[in-house]
Amino acid sequence: xxxxxxxxxxxxxxxxxxxxxxxxxxxxxxxxxxxxxxxxxxxxxxxxxxxxxxxxxxxxxxxxxxxxxxxxxxxxxxxxxxxxxxxxxxxxxxxxxxxxxxxxxxxxxxxxxxxxxxxxxxxxxxxxxxxxxxxxxxxxxxxxxxxxxxxxxxxxxxxxxxxxxxxxxxxxxxxxxxxxxxxxxxxxxxxxxxxxxxxxxxxxxxxxxxxxxxxxxxxxxxxxxxxxxxxxxxxxxxxxxxxxxxxxxxxxxxxxxxxxxxxxxxxxxxxxxxxxxxxxxxxxxxxxxxxxxxxxxxxxxxxxxxxxxxxxxxxxxxxxxxxxxxxxxxxxxxxxxxxxxxxxxxxxxxxxxxxxxxxxxxxxxxxxxxxxxxxxxxxxxxxxxxxxxxxxxxxxxxxxxxxxxxxxxxxxxxxxxxxxxxxxxxxxxxxxxxxxxxxxxxxxxxxxxxxxxxxxxxxxxxxxxxxxxxxxxxxxxxxxxxxxxxxxxxxxxxxxxxxxxxxxxxxxxxxxxxxxxxxxxxxxxxxxxxxxxxxxxxxxxxxxxxxxxxxxxxxxxxxxxxxxxxxxxxxxxxxxxxxxxxxxxxxxxxxxxxxxxxxxxxxxxxxxxxxxxxxxxxxxxxxxxxxxxxxxxxxxxxxxxxxxxxxxxxxxxxxxxxxxxxxxxxxxxxxxxxxxxxxxxxxxxxxxxxxxx
Numbered sequence: 001x002x003x004x005x006x007x008x009x010x011x012x013x014x015x016x017x018x019x020x021x022x023x024x025x026x027x028x029x030x031x032x033x034x035x036x037x038x039x040x041x042x043x044x045x046x047x048x049x050x051x052x053x054x055x056x057x058x059x060x061x062x063x064x065x066x067x068x069x070x071x072x073x074x075x076x077x078x079x080x081x082x083x084x085x086x087x088x089x090x091x092x093x094x095x096x097x098x099x100x101x102x103x104x105x106x107x108x109x110x111x112x113x114x115x116x117x118x119x120x121x122x123x124x125x126x127x128x129x130x131x132x133x134x135x136x137x138x139x140x141x142x143x144x145x146x147x148x149x150x151x152x153x154x155x156x157x158x159x160x161x162x163x164x165x166x167x168x169x170x171x172x173x174x175x176x177x178x179x180x181x182x183x184x185x186x187x188x189x190x191x192x193x194x195x196x197x198x199x200x201x202x203x204x205x206x207x208x209x210x211x212x213x214x215x216x217x218x219x220x221x222x223x224x225x226x227x228x229x230x231x232x233x234x235x236x237x238x239x240x241x242x243x244x245x246x247x248x249x250x251x252x253x254x255x256x257x258x259x260x261x262x263x264x265x266x267x268x269x270x271x272x273x274x275x276x277x278x279x280x281x282x283x284x285x286x287x288x289x290x291x292x293x294x295x296x297x298x299x300x301x302x303x304x305x306x307x308x309x310x311x312x313x314x315x316x317x318x319x320x321x322x323x324x325x326x327x328x329x330x331x332x333x334x335x336x337x338x339x340x341x342x343x344x345x346x347x348x349x350x351x352x353x354x355x356x357x358x359x360x361x362x363x364x365x366x367x368x369x370x371x372x373x374x375x376x377x378x379x380x381x382x383x384x385x386x387x388x389x390x391x392x393x394x395x396x397x398x399x400x401x402x403x404x405x406x407x408x409x410x411x412x413x414x415x416x417x418x419x420x421x422x423x424x425x426x427x428x429x430x431x432x433x434x435x436x437x438x439x440x441x442x443x444x445x446x447x448x449x450x451x452x453x454x455x456x457x458x459x460x461x462x463x464x465x466x467x468x469x470x471x472x473x474x475x476x477x478x479x480x481x482x483x484x485x486x487x488x489x490x491x492x493x494x495x496x497x498x499x500x501x502x503x504x505x506x507x508x509x510x511x512x513x514x515x516x517x518x519x520x521x522x523x524x525x526x527x528x529x530x531x532x533x534x535x536x537x538x539x540x541x542x543x544x545x546x547x548x549x550x551x552x553x554x555x556x557x558x559x560x561x562x563x564x565x566x567x568x569x570x571x572x573x574x575x576x577x578x579x580x581x582x583x584x585x586x587x588x589x590x591x592x593x594x595x596x597x598x599x600x601x602x603x604x605x606x607x608x609x610x611x612x613x614x615x616x617x618x619x620x621x622x623x624x625x626x627x628x629x630x631x632x633x634x635x636x637x638x639x640x641x642x643x644x645x646x647x648x649x650x651x652x653x654x655x656x657x658x659x660x661x662x663x664x665x666x667x668x669x670x671x672x673x674x675x676x677x678x679x680x681x682x683x684x685x686x687x688x689x690x691x692x693x
Contacts, residue, residue, distance in 0.1 A: 065112045065343060067683045068350040072112065074676055075354050076105050082361040082669055100221040101357060107225060108350045117342035119170065119189075119197035120330065120349075123226030125219055126203030127243060131232035132257050133203050134159070136287035139319050141169065141186045141198070144297040144310070151175040151184055152298075158182055158200075165202040166222070171195060188323075192330045193341045199226065215246055224249045224356065227349045228329055230322070231280070232257055232287070244272040244280075247363060250352035251329050252280035253322060260284040260318035276362035278355070283321050290317035351684045358677045365670045368498060372659055372666070375496040379655045382488055386645040386652075389481055394636055397474045397524075399423075402629060421632055424467035425625035431462040432621070436614060441607045448551045451544040456536045463532045464628075471524040471632075479519050482644040486512065489651035499662060504654040508647050517646055523639050527631035531624050539620035546613035550606040557602020565595025 079101055111118065126133025138155055147155075154175040158167055164180050171190055172183025189196045201219055215223070223229040232255045233243060240256070248254075256264075266282060273279050293313035300306045314320070332344055399420045435458040447454065489508060493501040511517060522529070641649060 065347055065350075068347045068354065069109075069112050071354050071676070071680055071683065072105065072108055072350065075357050076109075078669070078672060078676065079105065079357055079361060082364050082673070100217075100224065101360065103221070104224050104353055105357065108353050111346050112350050117194070118346075119195040120192065120228065120345060121226045122196055122198045122228050122230060122326075123201060123223050124198060124230045124232070125201040125215075125223065127215065127231060127233040128237040129203050129205055130234040130237050130257070131203060131255075132234070132287035132291075133200070133232045135291035136230075136232055136255065136285070136319065136322075137169075137198065137200050139287055139290035139294060139314075139317070140322070141184060141188055142291075142294045143186055143188075144294045145301060147186075148175065151186070154182060155184065159202070162202075167200045169198045169200065192326065193332055194330065194345050196326075214242065220246070223252070224353070227251065227345075227352075228253065228326065230255065234258075240269060241272045244270065245274065247274050247277040247360065248280050249356050250278045251349075252278070253325055254280040254282045255285045255287075255322065256282060257287065258284055260286060260316065260321075274363050276359045276366065278359060281325055283318065283325065285318040285321065287317065287319060290314050290319040293317065348684070351680060355677070355680055355684075358673055358680060361673045362670070362677070365666055365673065368666055369663070369670075371496065371498045372663055375492075375499060375655065376659050378492055378495065379652050379659070382485075382492060382648055383652045385488070386485060386640075386648050389485070389645065390637065390640050393474075393478070393481070393640060394633060397471070397636060398629070398632055401633065402626075419629065420467060420470070421464075421629040422625070424464040425628060427466070428462045428464055429621065429625070432458060435462070441610045444547055444610055445551055445554070445606075448547055451547050452536070452540050455540045455543070459532055459535060459540075463535075464528055468525050468528050471528070472521060475519055475521065475524050478523075478639065478644050482519065485645050485648040489647045492651060492655065499655070499658045501655075501658065504651070504658065507654065508650055511650055512647055517643055519639070519643055523643065524632070524636060527628060527635050531628045531631065535621060535624050539617045539624075543613045543617045546609055550609035550613075553609070554602045554606035557605065558599040561595040561598030561600075561602065563595065564598060565592040 083101070124133055124137055126136075141155060142152075154177050158169075158177065161177070162180055167180050167182055169182045169184060169189075171186065173185055174183065175185065176183040189198070199222070201222060204216065204219070223231075226249070228251045229249050230253045231243075231248075233240070234257045244254075262284060264282070264284065269282055270279050290313070293310045296313070297306060297310040330345065332341055397420070399418055402419055402422060435455075439454065444451070490505070493505050493508075
């Protein structure tokens with residue numbers, strides 16, 4: 001009856017494990033929402049009895065179910081928050097999927113809540129076909145002296161009619177094989193503090209989907225569902241570095257199929273293990289040698305020579321080291337009550353799986369932090385690219401600034417760059433000097449009302465036409481740079497899916513369609529037109545007014561002088577003695593000379609006013625030329641910032657903000673995981689109770 005009860009209990013647990021995570025998850029959350037109180041007591045007496053038992057267990061360092069249930073409740077609440085940020089460490093079968101963790105947590109809760117005992121679950125998996133996993137199970141479960149022919153046949157042919165990729169081997173009074181379930185009357189499954197149930201997984205064979213040295217997701221999930229996973233690998237076929245870089249469950253035993261007498265450097269072998277993942281126990285063994293030794297002993301069990309050869313071969317295979325490791329894992333304190341060993345082991349394995357979940361959280365958060373650092377680096381590179389464009393474009397388009405030219409002295413044999421704007425203004429100034437030199441004072445008098453028109457027409461022809469043409473060509477180059485930076489910005493959002501960038505992407509798309517974002521022919525040449533119009537509207541207009549006033553003054557002086565000379569002349573004609581200006585003391589000849597002098601002085605004054613007006617006009621020209629260089633550099637910088645790199649600037653700003661937000665969330669989760677991890681280790685060490693906060 002005891003065997004039937006155990007088998008029925010095992011089958012019930014297996015049925016529970018086969019249920020989907022979706023069906024178990026609501027039950028787990030409902031159960032844990034009650035405060036992880038464990039199985040419901042039927043009476044107050046049972047509650048008091050359980051409390052006393054738990055108190056006594058805590059005092060003796062024996063684990064009870066209450067502390068693991070409380071920790072399971074906290075871990076189950078924390079795990080979805082970590083997995084919410086995406087499968088940071090789930091890549092190419094290198095970690096367990098999130099839905100698998102839901103199933104693992106549900107199984108832990110079922111184990112802690114079940115009132116009936118269950119066997120300890122071992123899982124044996126050969127990473128490669130040359131690992132000798134079948135020989136290992138055969139050597140482990142064989143009783144060379146006490147096995148019946150039926151038991152030997154069932155164990156030898158167990159994979160011949162197996163319907164799937166796994167076999168479940170448990171203890172039974174008779175050798176029996178039913179599909180994927182096998183019962184064997186082997187004492188090995190009964191020699192530990194609790195009955196043992198062994199699940200053998202079919203060794204992997206290379207396929208296009210299954211890469212060498214990697215563990216498939218389905219197998220890795222089954223390993224996490226076992227209490228003690230046992231992996232076997234042949235180092236000539238499987239890369240230990242790749243295998244150990246996969247996060248493995250706690251209590252994992254890794255058997256390297258090789259000659260046990262070889263020496264190994266455990267620290268070097270375990271170096272690929274992820275930082276927060278538990279380190280497996282590595283053993284060297286030769287399962288085939290052990291299986292061959294058992295076969296040899298069965299040929300002649302009465303021969304002392306055969307027995308000696310069996311003992312030497314089996315001992316040399318080091319398979320017995322696996323048994324010693326299992327005993328070490330399943331060992332309980334000496335003062336543990338015999339009737340509570342199953343509960344203590346159940347709580348111990350529950351803590352191991354909770355520890356695995358927290359290790360997965362720590363690894364995920366660490367990888368998320370690495371991805372965030374990579375995103376921050378890429379965002380900085382985009383910003384550096386924009387700053388590089390700013391510095392390079394200004395130098396390539398406009399040359400060094402005037403201040404840089406005055407302070408820098410390059411190597412003597414190198415060709416120095418010149419200021420494009422200053423050179424264009426210098427050329428325009430030379431052309432305008434030719435125009436203004438031909439515009440003499442007497443032409444000024446003749447074309448007094450055409451000054452502005454004449455100068456404006458000359459400015460239209462000479463004001464930096466070559467610079468304007470170059471800037472139009474450079475505008476096309478800026479458009480190519482704008483397209484490159486915009487594509488790089490959207491590529492940055494697509495590359496780092498660890499961040500929620502949908503809102504930022506929509507904002508960038510809206511920014512890209514704004515009219516202010518588009519480059520036009522006036523994007524760079526606007527200051528040229530503005531400064532040219534400034535010369536026409538202010539200095540040229542003032543010169544025009546000066547010319548008009550000079551012509552009027554000159555005309556008045558000439559007319560006045562002519563009138564004065566005419567009056568003197570008329571006095572001389574009438575023979576009035578002293579003339580009509582005698583009252584002023586002027587002789588007729590003096591009056592005529594004074595009139596002529598007045599006319600000449602008026603002309604001279606007008607010429608002076610014209611020359612002075614031109615000098616002021618040229619002073620304004622030079623000030624406007626200096627301002628053109630500043631305006632073009634400011635316009636170019638603003639164009640790069642707002643138009644060419646507008647999307648890149650917004651991407652850098654928004655991306656950095658998202659990274660800062662996510663880093664803050666990750667830091668909070670990391671602190672919570674570390675606190676809970678310390679609590680789990682404390683409970684596992686002292687057997688105390690967990691904090692209910």
